[in-house]
Amino acid sequence: MKIQSSPVELLGAMGKVYLVGAGPGDPGLMTVKGKTLLEHADVVIYDALVSPSILAMINPNAERIHAGKRRGNHSLIQEDINALLISKAQEQTVVVRLKGGDPFVFGRGGEEMEDLLRAGVAVEIIPGITAGVAAPAYAGIPVTHRSYSSSVTFVTGHEHAGKYQPQVNWQAIAQSSDTIVVYMGVHNLPHILESLQQGGLGPETPIALIRWGTRPEQEELVGTFATIVQQMIRAEFDAPAIAVIGNVVNLHGLLSQSSPSIHSIPCPSAKEN
Ligand code: SAH
Numbered sequence: 001m002k003i004q005s006s007p008v009e010l011l012g013a014m015g016k017v018y019l020v021g022a023g024p025g026d027p028g029l030m031t032v033k034g035k036t037l038l039e040h041a042d043v044v045i046y047d048a049l050v051s052p053s054i055l056a057m058i059n060p061n062a063e064r065i066h067a068g069k070r071r072g073n074h075s076l077i078q079e080d081i082n083a084l085l086i087s088k089a090q091e092q093t094v095v096v097r098l099k100g101g102d103p104f105v106f107g108r109g110g111e112e113m114e115d116l117l118r119a120g121v122a123v124e125i126i127p128g129i130t131a132g133v134a135a136p137a138y139a140g141i142p143v144t145h146r147s148y149s150s151s152v153t154f155v156t157g158h159e160h161a162g163k164y165q166p167q168v169n170w171q172a173i174a175q176s177s178d179t180i181v182v183y184m185g186v187h188n189l190p191h192i193l194e195s196l197q198q199g200g201l202g203p204e205t206p207i208a209l210i211r212w213g214t215r216p217e218q219e220e221l222v223g224t225f226a227t228i229v230q231q232m233i234r235a236e237f238d239a240p241a242i243a244v245i246g247n248v249v250n251l252h253g254l255l256s257q258s259s260p261s262i263h264s265i266p267c268p269s270a271k272e273n
Contacts, residue, residue: 015042015089017116019109021102021128024135025051025215026260034098034126042092045084047107049100049240051215063092078108082115089121102130106156106183130154132181135213135242139220140256141249148247149178157185157192157243174199179246186239189232193225196245201225206249211241214260222252 018037023029038044038054041062046055048068058064065084067076076084088095103109103125116123132154136143143152153173173180174196185192186209197203203226211219223231231237 015091015093015095016122016124017085017089017095017097018124018126019097019099019103019113020126021107021130022046022050022054022098022100023129024101024131024213025054026134026138027051027053027057029129029134029214030054030057031126031128034128037094037096037126038098040094041096042094043088044096044098045081045088046098047100050098054098078111082112085112085116086119086121089116099128100131101134102128105130105132105154131213131240131242132183135210135218136181136208136244136248138214138218138259139208139210139244140252140254140259141208141244142251142255143179143181143244143248145248145251148251151177152179152181153177154181154183157182157188170195171199174201177246179244179248182243182245184239185243186232186237186241189243190229192243193229197225201245205245206247208244208249208252209237209241210244211237211239213242220252220256222249 020034020037021031022034023031035057038057039059041059043063043065044058045065045067048066055064067081067084085095085097097103097112099107099109101107103112104127109125113123113125133143144150153176155168155173170192180196182192193207196205203224205225207223207225207228209221209228209232211217219235219237221228221231221235221237
């Protein structure tokens with residue numbers, strides 16, 4: 001790899017940072033490569049959305065640091081996390097930066113990798129299964145389907161903390177994508193639906209919200225643009241959730257009859273917790 005062939009840049013950093021995707025929650029959806037790194041880690045710096053059964057895979061002798069970020073509750077700011085990763089790479093051999101889902105899908109993995117490389121620290125990415133695919137799948141919703149959807153867009157519904165100032169061109173997405181998967185969209189959902197309707201989607205457009213997808217506490221709400229906000233209020237539905245929009249949502253009724261049982265895959269280390 002390019003990084004290993006330029007050792008001069010790595011002076012001062014003995015370790016390597018592995019940006020590992022933890023997947024959406026079900027421990028059976030963690031990659032073999034990611035699990036092996038957790039078992040051999042010297043230090044693991046993890047985010048709020050990483051599930052307890054994944055944390056149970058961490059080498060018991062490893063140092064664990066919660067760098068978690070949830071709306072309104074930022075434990076460490078991004079600059080601190082980057083500085084921490086750099087300093088840990090100078091002290092330890094295997095530094096795991098563990099993130100929910102996939103690190104490069106709305107996970108700031110790209111930013112962290114840039115900073116680490118600029119500081120001369122070796123980094124490797126281990127992708128994870130992103131919630132935008134797995135949560136719908138566990139709810140019986142395929143994000144593409146030959147009869148209903150030839151395209152899918154992953155989009156963030158939370159662009160500016162505190163204030164909704166959309167940079168996303170929702171109208172263009174409404175017109176061009178069969179399936180729309182919205183991350184971090186719960187709090188701005190009324191605005192998002194309004195913008196998509198301005199783009200031409202009608203009030204009968206199917207939408208599903210999946211909260212804590214692939215975890216034992218997974219919850220789903222299925223409705224239409226006309227009904228979903230009221231359903232959310234009635235159910236006191238909150239983040240973290242994925243919103244899936246489009247005709248694929250209509251498959252939920254049939255396909256969810258055989259949705260995966262979340263603990264069907266034996267995971268001995270998860271049982272310890
Ligand atoms: N990197 C992550 C996404 C981080 S952004 C990934 O690839 O999945 C955080 C948002 O992801 C949450 O607000 C929510 O919209 C979504 N999310 C993460 N885990 C989830 C889960 N288990 N179920 C539903 N949504 C989830």
